[in-house]
């Protein structure tokens with residue numbers, strides 16, 4: 001329902017966004033309220049469009065792969081991995097096995113840090129800051145591991161077309177194992193802190209419900225879909241990297257907690273269990289890490305010339321911490337790709353906000369919005385233009401507007 | 412009791428200055444312990460003073476669709492009424508500045524005044540967040556008044572049952588500490604009442620889990636969202652003074668002892684000891700009912716705030732009252 | 745405690761050392777930028793010392809003598825942070841634009857580019873001396 005129409009049918013509207021403490025990234029919500037109850041929901045993404053695809057069309061794949069690192073500030077590997085996989089498909093590049101395993105290990109370490117980050121954010125949205133600090137503190141361990149393996153904390157720069165850029169040494173292996181032991185020991189404690197807390201239970205159980213049918217109809221992905229009982233996970237359904245050799249099953253809310261109910265609480269459960277699953281996957285990978293090369297072609301000049309000749313279309317899909325992430329690439333024998341399309345996982349999940357939020361209280365908005373772990377700057381691929389009027393403000397526009405305002409204030 | 416007008420004024424100024432300073436120190440203390448409990452370093456003890464100084468230097472922004480006079484008046488009323496509460500409460504060994512004029516009932520009314528001023532300011536801001544915040548503040552007020560009243564009535568009733576006249580007067584309560592009047596059953600009842608009062612305090616002060624009117628992640632500061640500069644500074648001071656007032660009320664009701672007199676120390680040394688004991692006690696109360704509660708819980712929804720107070724705490728309070736009554740009847744029999 | 749499982753941990757933390765650091769110095773300096781300038785001059789040190797991981801990619805360093813001006817690095821730089829100066833046949837790197845991917849290091853045939861461990865790079869001037877490597 002449009003915001004104008006909503007105004008007529010509900011007593012009053014509350015705008016949340018584009019910038020608001022409940023939102024970690026910009027998106028504009030308009031809620032039609034009746035007392036404290038949300039009656040209508042409308043939202044407008046596209047507030048943080050950065051034109052990254054446009055940049056990509058002017059660069060060669062070896063350059064783009066590091067741009068993709070910057071699509072998301074949390075998922076440093078999923079975008080570069082799915083882009084690289086799409087290009088590898090087109091150029092028929094075979095990734096060495098060892099590289100596939102290293103990609104998998106980092107992919108799962110990233111899931112651990114991302115889910116812990118989310119857990120902290122969720123606690124903060126509930127007004128439970130102590131738990132937020134605790135979750136983010138234990139997250140540091142995984143950040144340290146990633147930093148050690150790749151060189152940097154967030155923008156890893158580890159994926160290259162045809163493999164990975166850095167190997168895992170024996171010392172690093174020992175470090176990773178130590179880190180995994182740390183998390184293994186922590187899992188039970190985290191589960192108690194999040195799932196046994198009566199205030200969290202009061203706020204999350206039975207709220208923000210997304211039924212299994214709605215989840216399927218709205219094409220949700222990742223933990224959001226699994227918490228509603230959909231048995232889907234790209235790692236299980238279409239194995240990539242090393243997942244074909246590993247034992248990965250989609251995680252659904254277990255019967256002990258009452259099976260999938262599709263509420264916020266189930267989304268917490270699924271993510272916590274996935275941290276445990278990731279630990280298991282990394283252990284398996286370390287156990288059967290094959291020896292060998294890590295790059296298909298270490299000489300970059302040669303790689304570039306191969307990529308320049310490549311022609312065709314490719315799709316890279318990976319299971320990001322938030323769900324399936326997909327990159328479509330079309331190459332036509334030129335330096336730069338002919339077309340490049342990024343579909344971040346949150347893109348599929350955003351619409352589920354509407355059934356989740358309707359009928360809930362104003363107080364539940366932050367936690368429900370956060371419960372799908374939205375990543376908006378990854379998602380925004382367009383900015384809206386209406387009636388010939390552009391909603392995109394360039395730097396010049398902003399400077400002009402601020403100057404005008406200053407003048408008004410000085411009068 | 413202070414008789415002359417100049418002495419009265421001097422006392423009032425002293426109490427106001429004292430409550431503001433102690434209030435800000437308590438806020439600083441709360442921030443440090445909360446930080447330590449969350450494994451952070453936290454700000455220095457004097458951080459609230461720095462904050463206030465900075466706010467006072469800032470411009471007041473009045474939103475376009477606010478009602479300016481009410482918007483600007485609300486913070487002044489809030490601070491003034493919060494300080495007035497302390498005129499009626501004993502501070503340390505000192506009798507209340509206005510001891511002759513008021514009793515517990517008056518204190519209870521005065522306690523609602525800063526909150527009402529806040530509500531008025533919120534509605535006057537003309538922002539949807541502040542409006543929702545103000546509505547929630549009213550609901551919260553109605554919710555916690557009931558258990559608070561039970562506690563006050565229980566204590567006064569016990570004093571009246573013991574044949575003491577003027578049971579609502581704070582001087583009477585101080586002269587006859589309730590713990591001395593009750594048997595073991597009554598003591599359990601009083602303990603329950605004490606806990607109820609300690610849980611009412613965070614709502615009175617708008618702290619997590621009862622900070623729904625301000626709810627940072629939902630309402631971006633809710634009732635205070637439009638306030639800035641000096642007005643916000645006044646509300647921050649109010650917050651500090653209210654902390655002192657609530658803690659003093661808890662101390663006045665449940666620990667009305669003058670240790671110096673009991674130990675036989677009089678004069679200046681006695682007054683200093685009483686004052687120190689009082690400060691330690693209110694710090695302890697603030698620690699338990701502000702810091703510990705707020706770090707250990709998630710924020711409640713507004714309907715949960717109501718059910719916590721109207722159902723759980725009301726039942727607990729009534730149980731406490733019942734125990735005190737049974738204890739008294741058994742004592743008589 | 746029933747229902748509030750975090751409480752015991754909070755009490756434990758109250759009596760243990762905080763997990764956060766007083767960064768970048770033990771006590772707040774009058775001016776952070778002034779303090780960092782001092783650090784850059786070697787007159788003060790960062791507290792606590794921040795260890796960088798072995799493969800850390802900090803500010804780029806350029807060996808002008810080794811470079812042969814092949815401009816291969818320009819082709820792989822995702823950020824267009826490298827500029828080729830035709831007169832001198834050497835390159836210039838704009839650190840404010842660099843995204844620290846180190847791809848230019850990999851491609852350089854003469855090993856003329858490296859990533860250092862320096863990470864406190866923020867300034868207010870894009871074209872400050874510290875932000876241009878040549």
Ligand code: SF4
Pocket residue numbers: 804820821822823824825826837841842843844845846847848849
């Ligand atoms: S490190 Fe990367 S971004 Fe920086 S100059 Fe080299 S190639 Fe360009």
Ligand code: SF4
Pocket residue numbers: 810811812813814815816817818835851852853854855856857
């Ligand atoms: S690739 Fe190396 S040698 Fe070639 S221009 Fe760049 S820095 Fe110089």
